[in-house]
Amino acid sequence: MGKYYITTPIYYPSDKLHIGHAYCTTVADALARYHRIKGDDTFFLTGSDEHGLKIQRKAAEKGVTPLEYVDGIIANFKLLWKKLNISNDDFIRTSEERHHKVVQNALKKIFEQGDIYKKNYEGLYCVPCESYWLERQLDEKGCCPDCHRPVEKMQEESYFFKMSKYQEWWLDFIDKNPDFIQPESRRNEMINFVKQGLEDLCITRTTFDWGIPVPFDTKHVVYVWFDALLNYLTGIKYGEDEKFFKRFWPADLHLVGKEIVRFHSIIWPIMLHALGVEMPKKIYGHGWLVVDGTKMSKSLGNVVDPLGLIDEFGSDAIRYFLLREINLGNDGNFSRDALIQRTNADLANDLGNLLNRTVAMIIKYHSGEVKNSKQNDAVDNDLINLAQQTVKDYTSQMDNMNITDAVKTVWNLIGKANKYIDETAPWALAKDDTKQAKLQTVMYNLAETLRLVAIMVAPYIPDAAPKIYEQLGLGNEPLQLSDAVWGGLADGTKVVKGDPLYPRTTVDKDGCTVIGGKKYVAGEN
């Protein structure tokens, strides 16, 4: 038994979260839950990155303070995570006092050791947007890429972090830790990037004040990365509770989107190195979701709101789809049709129906009582062997973050169990008085398979997994990987008839989905 500290990025509360945020957080949640059922001392952190000009402006537009503005949005973040069954242990907000302290102390330390200096920053400035642009970022006419108005040369005094000083150290570190950045394609990208030469990083601003004041020069506030990245330390009480911090640091995994791999794999390690803090173990850059084949964007109006989907299909369905359908590391496609198809086939038909028919038969043939008569022949042993092999494969795949493969592995067992029913034809055994022991064996093997399945799927579909346990007659016993050993189901256990695990979704002639008798108008999400 070990420990496991996993983080998601902290999301920016300028707007509602979309399905892409939900994807990242779901993956992190599945990993966190997996490590918990494995018995690891687990800490799962997510949160929000609340400072900056964008927020300050939005708040001003609405006539509220920045904090009031983000409070409203953060309430929505938290609601989404709750509805998605996200099991984060803490939610860090960069506007919190505990975080300000960490950032200011870190800044002070690095400043005092001479790695931060002040200089005039000269650049092309868009006054209405209050932001600097590099020449190559400008649009075709040489104007601001955001508002397409002319930019002008401006000078501002800023503090810089001496990243360039650590370039060789970084290359050496990456060379010695080949698994630090994953997938490998991103690692290569990062190495190429750094080899082109690292520039010092501008870490403060004076153009807005919704941020953490720089302790040695309060005209300035901390700008983005020196603020946001440090949340991973704040979340486990860095500088505040040494014992707690040491319990979880170094982070086992920073899960991030591919667009911010650069910040997490270059700036972040260098910051930590300058601070004298041990390196995290792994940065993983996952792919993006595209919707019906095209990138999600506000201007296209195809941004998918996960809250509506959860209300319609349930959190398990969304989680399952994201974990099963999208290969971690690659981009993946999201569509309602695919979601409906996948959840009908895998959750309702394969898993839900397997449980339903198994429980129904045990009740019908044995008044609900399970007994292992161990009359196993070749077909039975096939199932038992596969079940045991499945637990093994699942464990190693989850340990290696091959979530999609692990899901497939478990569903292969579910498929095998459905087939096993056909092969053994319990309804025929039931009619033959001489085959009663055999019938008991078959029922036991099915129930036992389902018990192992319940444990393994618990990280993916946390709503349903305990319900499987309940219907198997195990009440609300905790699901633990150490119990996923064949033969653990005791004779005399009484199964309990329950509702179907998942209703089937049908689409009527108007294109509306009908789930469990309830109708949803298409396109409302």
Add this chain to the structure above:
RNA sequence: CGCGGGGUGGAGAAGUGGUAUCUCGUCAGGCUCAUAACCUGAAGACCGGUGGUUCAAAUCCAUCCCCCGCAACCA
């Protein structure tokens, strides 16, 4: 010559040197325990084009065509 990802049966995907896999859909059959579910079988791919390396290439190399991202705060 900016960087990267991708082009695999009707659809979506997996597969990085050795009989082309999975899901959905289609067609035919089986079963009746179950959520019109489950099981079996079949049809259907010259793995973007061309050239090369190899006994052997979807898989390696070259070249071309097409899609899609990114270019130092959009997961």
